[in-house]
Amino acid sequence: MTTTKPSIAVIGAGLGGAAAAALLQKAGYPTQVYEQAPEFSRLGAGIHLGPNAMKVMRRIGIEDQLERMGSHPSHWFSRDGETGEYLSRIPLGDFAKQEYGAAYITVHRGDLHALMVDQLDQDRLHFGKRLQKVDDQGDQVVMNFADGTEATADLVIGADGVNSVIREHLLGEEAPIYSGWVAHRAIIPAEKLKAYDLDFEACVKWWSEDRHMMVYYVTGDQKEYYYVTGVPEPDWNHGTSFVDSSREEMREAFKNYGPEVQALIDCTDKVTKWPLLERNPLPLWHDNRLVLLGDAAHPMKPHMAQGAVMAIEDAAMLVRCMETTGADNYADAFELYRANRFERASRVQQVSHDNTWLRQNEDPAWVFAHDVYEVPLKDPKTE
Ligand code: FAD
Secondary structure, three states, X not given: OOOOOOOEEEEOOOHHHHHHHHHHHHOOOOEEEEOOOOOOOOOOOEEEEOHHHHHHHHHHOOHHHHHHHOEOOOEEEEEEOOOOOEEEEEEOHHHHHHHHOOOOEEEEHHHHHHHHHHOOOHHHEEOOOOEEEEEEOOOOEEEEEOOOOEEEEOEEEEOOXXXXXXXXXXXXXXXXXXXXXXXXXXXXXXXXXXOOOOOOOOEEEEEOOOOEEEEEEOOOOOOEEEEEEEEEOOOOOOXXXXXXXXXXXXXXXXXXXXXXXXXXXXXXXXXXXXXXXXXXXXXXXXXXXXXXXXXXXXXXOOOOOOHHHXXXXXXXXXXXXXXXXXXXXXXXXXXXXXXXXXXXXXHHHHHHHHOOOOOOOOOOHHHHOOOOOOOOOOOHHHO
């Protein structure tokens, strides 16, 4: 007997949605992807991909390309922003490969995203489709888009980020919580840094009491160096997802920091500023034919560099659960998925909120060694 796999719509082609769609298409599910943006551009930002994410990239088939594309830091260093003293030295590099089962890389977010989106069936990837309304009719889901078009699917995955329309449909309108912190982001050509007699380490977080600057290379050839900060700012009233910042604002925010950070600020041409948004863990991740993943389910401060990685792990676990129960049992699959993601995602949300990750020497194995394909599945009934 042949069973036909249910049709799936993924809303949002961010890192979580792209991972889910790539894995679903590989597993033979007819999967359409609807993305509101008219296209994607290479915005100035980097991202860490820990071994836990690289194991999913292996399944998608892009681990080797990413290893070539990314920088391979030997360590995550934490240092006192003012004195330069080392606070922690977390081994990565070959150690990560041996101990955690895959490489730890840092990469340009745009390059990673483009590579992931390239893995999708391009005929089933629809740009300029902003979901406005979703109607779960019991036997199918009807989606209405802002351009006046309509589509249907058997199952819908809300990978539509912190302001998810699917989350709102499930749980009602509620703005995310502004954390009281912003992040500045800038990419600097490494060429400029040669003018300084300083050591610019491959992955280092400079800390002081209430703020930090995380710095790393985003390309394998180490031509682009990137910083992302966490700085307190009581209000965010800009009404946009980011605004331009300035070298002067950076100088003021990090005036007590040492020469490496001052050099980075001196070399900054363009810097943007982003509000850091969170939600408390959601009471509901799925209902009937709708299910959430990534920031739609658990947006967090980015201070563990694990937000997108959690979205990618979610995607892999969701597909694993659908294959385990059989996708016709989607209610069981979605509940199995939630039971196997909620605790981990909520813990990562909390540690990210506290901003304590790797500030001191600690064992990161619970995050990095995690293998979403090997971890024994928890039965939702015994949670
Ligand atoms: P998103 O990336 O937000 O993607 C959602 C997609 O859905 C978007 O493409 C959007 O256009 C689309 N969409 C939204 N609404 C609709 C709609 N109605 N209809 C159709 N499409 C829609 N994470 C890491 O793992 N490592 C890091 O180093 C890291 N650094 C970060 C630094 C900063 C400053 C910030 C702010 C975040 C950082 N993160 C990092 C977190 C990471 O960016 C997010 O957790 C991640 O992007 C979540 O992925 P997602 O696919 O769930 O959502």
